[in-house]
Amino acid sequence: MPAFATDPPRSPILYSCYFNVSREGEQFVPEHILSYQVAGTLFTNDGDREQVFREGDLRLSKRNHLVKFRKQPPENGEFKSLSIALDQQTLRSFSLEYGYQAAQHRASREAVVELELNPLFKSYLDSLQPYEQLAQPGNEGLLSLKVREAIMLLLKSRPDLQDVLFDFAEPGKIDLEAFMSRNFHFNVQLRRFAYLTGRSLATFKRDFEKIFQLSPSRWLQQRRLQEAHFLIKEKGKAPSEAYLEVGFEDLSHFSFAFKKMYGVAPSRL
The missing domain is CATH 2.60.120.810 (Jelly Rolls)
Structure with missing residues (x-):
């Protein structure tokens, strides 16, 4: 355990x-x-x-x-x-x-x-x-x-x-943009992000799209891929390290999404 x-x-x-x-x-x-x-x-x-x-x-x-x-x-x-x-x-x-x-x-x-x-x-x-x-x-x-x-x-x-x-308070409503920009690389369900920002899932999705002009899932994928590109190209990280650091669960899915966004496989950078 x-x-x-x-x-x-x-x-x-x-x-x-x-x-x-x-x-x-x-x-x-x-x-x-x-x-x-x-x-x-x-x-x-x-x-x-x-x-x-x-x-x-x-x-x-x-x-x-x-x-x-x-x-x-x-x-x-x-x-x-x-x-x-x-x-x-x-x-x-x-x-x-x-x-x-x-x-x-x-x-x-x-x-x-x-x-x-x-x-x-x-x-x-x-x-x-x-x-x-x-x-x-x-x-x-x-x-x-x-x-x-x-x-x-x-x-x-x-x-x-x-x-x-003995602080039994639930998370209060906080700055969504700042929170997501700091925690996008954590691979947790949207309901967790919603809870930690003091929102219901429906309110979280509505507030998110107002701020980022994208759905949470699409923004998270794009932001994680951007960070992975930086880690691989600028920091010399291997794709097998980078995909975990930015919040992807599966290396093959990461490689497919990366190539679709950047036109090249992460291993070819």
């Missing part, structure tokens, strides 16, 4: 194991996720900055963000990470019970927060090692307690995260 997922995980505590390099592409983070890097390296890119997380690193992925990532196993080993999903229902219940609430809404573009692995976190993570037993039916109450323990540790080590964890 990946450290980021397109849908909330079934179990709040999960291990990821990969033997090969895994380039997961683009992901939408629907819930806050506390993750510990057990082995291997994780590379993330939220559109503004790249981060590298190695063995022993701890991070908090914030909900309602777009993140690209790549998993690199260690030499002759496997990539391993431990993730704890902090779902909205649990956080709301915790907020009511202990009186925590966000002092202000912070519209930060920072998608992943680096955390210090202090002794309290280390002891907590050690307690999760028998994950196979924890995941067995009948242990739902214990799993719930471990998630709440993670919330308490986060608040103790980083009190400022109160404004992140």
Whole structure:
């Protein structure tokens, strides 16, 4: 199971194991996720900055963000990470019970927060090692307690995260042109773009065509191809790298669309 997922995980505590390099592409983070890097390296890119997380690193992925990532196993080993999903229902219940609430809404573009692995976190993570037993039916109450323990540790080590964890507001209506120009290379469904810009899908499409004079799908393809052309011609990127960076899922489809737009295959530039 990946450290980021397109849908909330079934179990709040999960291990990821990969033997090969895994380039997961683009992901939408629907819930806050506390993750510990057990082995291997994780590379993330939220559109503004790249981060590298190695063995022993701890991070908090914030909900309602777009993140690209790549998993690199260690030499002759496997990539391993431990993730704890902090779902909205649990956080709301915790907020009511202990009186925590966000002092202000912070519209930060920072998608992943680096955390210090202090002794309290280390002891907590050690307690999760028998994950196979924890995941067995009948242990739902214990799993719930471990998630709440993670919330308490986060608040103790980083009190400022109160404004992140207990901000239950949905994304507000924002500048559509600026958002799309910054995030066109994330390969997510239009409904995700609509949600993150504070719009219904129908309103998103209507506003989009007013601004760009094109449908979202056509504009996205053209903008991604323009960026791919720049990466290949000016930056020396291989087409096999460029198509993933700009948000295409399939190399053959990318090559076909590129040749149709520029009259030459990307490999011939």
